[in-house]
Structure formats: structure tokens, C-alpha cells
Amino acid sequence: MKYSNLNITVVGLGLIGGSYAMAIKNKIKPQNLWGIDIDKDVLEYAKNNVIIDNGFTDSLKPIQKSDFVIICLYPGLVIKFIKGNMQHFKPGAIITDTAGLKASIIEEISSILRKDIDFIGGHPLAGNEGKGIKSASEDIFQGADYLIIPTSKNRRENIKVLNNLISKIGFSNIIEMSPKDHDRMISYASHLPHIIAVSLMLNPIVKDKKFYTGGSFRDATRVANINVNLWSELLLENGGNIFDQLEIFEKNITKIKKLILEKDAAALRGLLAKACKIKEEFENANPTH
Amino acid sequence: MKYSNLNITVVGLGLIGGSYAMAIKNKIKPQNLWGIDIDKDVLEYAKNNVIIDNGFTDSLKPIQKSDFVIICLYPGLVIKFIKGNMQHFKPGAIITDTAGLKASIIEEISSILRKDIDFIGGHPLAGNEGKGIKSASEDIFQGADYLIIPTSKNRRENIKVLNNLISKIGFSNIIEMSPKDHDRMISYASHLPHIIAVSLMLNPIVKDKKFYTGGSFRDATRVANINVNLWSELLLENGGNIFDQLEIFEKNITKIKKLILEKDAAALRGLLAKACKIKEEFENANPTH
DSSP states (O other): OOGGGOEEEEEOOSHHHHHHHHHHHHHTOOSEEEEEOSOHHHHHHHHHTTSOSEEESSOHHHHHHOSEEEEOSOHHHHHHHHHHHTTTSOTTOEEEEOOSOOHHHHHHHHHHOOTTSEEEEEEEOOOOSOOSGGGOOGGGGTTOEEEEEOOTTSOHHHHHHHHHHHHHTTOOEEEEOOHHHHHHHHIIIIIHHHHHHHHHHTSGGGGOTTOOOOHHHHHHTGGGSOOHHHHHHHHHHTHHHHHHHHHHHHHHHHHHHHHHHTTOHHHHHHHHHHHHHHHHHHHHHSOOO | OOGGGOEEEEEOOSHHHHHHHHHHHHHTOOSEEEEEOSOHHHHHHHHHTTSOSEEESSOHHHHHHOSEEEEOSOHHHHHHHHHHHTTTSOTTOEEEEOOSOOHHHHHHHHHHOOTTSEEEEEEEOOOOSOOSGGGOOGGGGTTOEEEEEOOTTSOHHHHHHHHHHHHHTTOOEEEEOOHHHHHHHHIIIIIHHHHHHHHHHTSGGGGOTTOOOOHHHHHHTGGGSOOHHHHHHHHHHTHHHHHHHHHHHHHHHHHHHHHHHTTOHHHHHHHHHHHHHHHHHHHHHSOOO
């Protein structure tokens, strides 16, 4: 794969899109790296800081000439963007996205996609607490996991191209899974911790002048500093999986409550020990990068 | 206060007790720093590493001569230790503890304490993920918060002495509160995040080979690596407060579930924004050290 012959476009230069552009510019060095965004100031900033070669608010020109299009928008807007540009994609183009939900996007796109282009869903497990291109950094990708959600319609050689690009910009593990498995897994690995963090902040006790914390409360609520528009979309879209997983979580809370109520020290120690062991195994299997 | 004339004893040389001993030895330099522990190897280790001047499995000798006794044991053992040594404390001695629960200890001790000695409850909001003296480090105290739980029986001058010692070993904020307020606050700031972390680990999905996480799950479950004996005691002892706070937490979860179910995007965004604002205010009021 000779990247020096390719035109690549990143759609949506926020935290993730901006980080992609930086990483691609420095590590892939394509013939052209274009950015599309609705915000002229963002495009100006990206161009002035040599994050992109050129920026466009109108997608037509860059899309017609791009071999590779990386859509870094909220889930709903990914669908809207592909639909709106369907007739303009370059024949043979590979399109991918970075949205945190996959089933609805892949189902909707698969059924309407032109036969001569390929859409491969992706989800980088990377980010930071910032928002927008000024928080972007290619460092957030280094050593992180990347989920690829292929379908039977995808060409294997295109998946390989995507894999290669993702490795080159710094991701360590690239894992393929189905849209259904992805959305179920992510409801627990990400959506629940966010719902918990938000719920923990909504108790008036937090505002008490004499509310002091060690690390556990701070860690559990780190992600309460949330991107409101993105997260309301993710939670609404993945409601079914979230409800299933919340039910399991709430059952475990109830189990602990019951043991406290019954003052059953031996059984409580047993349950805590079980969780502790699972945590240790999890940490061994998933060491921090 | 001339520390060079004082004998200080630390009871229980675990992670916290060991850290106290190190900090006192280096920053207070008392006439004698003694350690009491049931484990001879721990005392040997502490003496060999110059963490204490001398170690005892039998508390009689050091307790009779100590001006200051810092009990770093689980809540139930604090009460047991004071009761068992009641007749041996040096007249005028100041006794403090570091247990994470205060109401039961202070109530029980206050009613039986000799008139010529003083017990002032304390709770350092410090620690690390290790266990035992080999994980001890005086660094864990630097810049951390310290809660003091005085009662009307305590002599003001003794509270000042304790305050002074705590500042000297590295704590930044020393806050006084009532036993009731302490246990209620700590149920939310610490016990709930631990219950949540444990409950999150108990879902079989975590053991799935294709369970991948970004930072949010890892942060929310950091403390699931729990000291089983200590934590079963804390949770059982503070059940009332925990139930009250869990009820509020579960109501907030239910609120989010309801908005997802009703697909009420505007109200969900509103609720997320509210939590986000509280989080920002909390971080501004409680900057990380």
C-alpha cells in the first residue's frame, strides 16, 4: 500500500478527528490530507497548525477525490453524512467511522451503500477529557485498543488496508467483532460507567462543604465531565443493551445490600473476595498501557 | 511541643501504620518510636528498616510509657485494643486512631475512657492499592486531607497537639467534623464507590475474551482490588448510611433509565449537563493535589 499516492479526508475535526488528522499527517504522509468541518475557524486552525493540507465546509470536492474517508462524527451524523454524499464518493473508496455505536450505523449503511465503495465500521478506544481540536493529540492513540466491525459485504483487502493504517498511527490491538457484540460489550465497558458517574454527581451531598474524598469517588466520577450531546445520543441509541446490563449491575448491588442487612460477614467477605479475584484476573489480562 | 521528649507508639504496622511510623520517624523525631503488631516478622522488618526504634507483640511495656498512641487497626480492633489496655495507658496520654468509621468507636470509647487520658478520633484520607508494611510510604500523606472527629470530652490543647503532628507529617487540610456527619459523608465518598466497583466486577461479561475497555470502566473499578476483611467490617458497620445513600444513587440511575425509555433527548441532555456542571464545580472546589 503506497500511501503517498492516496488522498485521505477526515470528516469532523473534533478531539478524535483532529487526533486522526495529526497522526495521519505525521505517520502516513498521504498525497493529500483534507479536513471537512462545519466550523470555518476549526478548519483555519487545523490548516494553520499544519494538521491538514486543506479544509472544506462543502464536502463535494474532497469526497470526489478521496481514496479513504474517516468520518469522526456522532453516530446519527455518520449515517446522515454517508447518505448525503452517496453519489459523490470516489469509486473504490474505503469509508470508515469512529462512532461509539455500531449496530444502527452498519445496518442502515449496508442496505443503501453503493456497490463500488466499502464502509467498514471502526471504534477507537481512545480519548481524553478535552473537547475539540485544541485538545487533539496523536498521543491518545498510542498503545490503545481499536475495534473493527466488519460485515460479510466488506472486501478482505480493504479491511487489511484499514488495519494497516490503524497500526501505523499507533494503536496496539486491533480486534474484530460483530455490531451486536460491540454494542452489548460497550454498554457495559463504557455506557454504564458514564451513567454511574453522572448519577453519583446528582446527590446534593456532593455540594456539602464538608464533603471530602479520597481517590475512589474521584475515580468513579472522572467521566461525569461529559459531552452532553454525544452522550445523550449514545445512551438513547443503546438503551436496550444498557437496560440489560444495568439490571445485572443492580442485582449485584442488591446482593451486597442483602448481605449487609443480614449482617452475614462470612458471605460478604466471600463476595468481596470473588470480585477482587476477578479484578486481579482482569488486570492481568488487560494490563494498562 | 517538644517532640524530642515524647514516646510515641504506633499500633498495627500495616500500610497506614507503617506509613505513620516512617513519617513520624523522619519528620517528628520523637525520643522513642515504638511499634506494636501481632506479627513478629512485621516488627522485625520495621526495625531492620529503621521504621521504628523497637517493636513489641505485647503492648504492656510501650503503652505504659507512651505519651502518644496511634492505633492503626480495623474499627472493631481499635475498640478492643483500648479496652484491653485501659489500665495501662500513661496518665495524660493522647490516643488517636485512623479507622474509616467513627460513630461506633467514639461512642463506645467515650463512655468507658479513663478520665486522665484523651481519645481523639482521626481519619486520614490517604492510602494506596498495596497492603501491609512493604507498601507503606510517608508519601501517601503529602497534601492529603485529614478528618478529626473531636467530642466535647476532648481537651482543646490535645486536639492542637494532634493537629500539629498531622500537619508535620504532611497532611494539607485538617477538618473537624462530628462522628455522625463523618460516617454519613464517608458512606457516599468512599463506601458507595467501593460497592459500585465490586458490583461492576461481578458481571460475567467482564470475563469475556472480547471485553475491551477505555478508561471509564478501569477508573470505576480501580478499588475493586479490595481488602476483604477491612471492607466487610466497614460495610456491615455503616449499613444504615450506605442504604440511605444507595437509595439516592439508585433514584438517579432510575431517572436516567426513565428518560432513555421515554426517548426524551432534551431532558436527558439537561440531566447530563446538570451532572457535568456539578462535577466541574466539585473539581474547582477540590483540586487534585
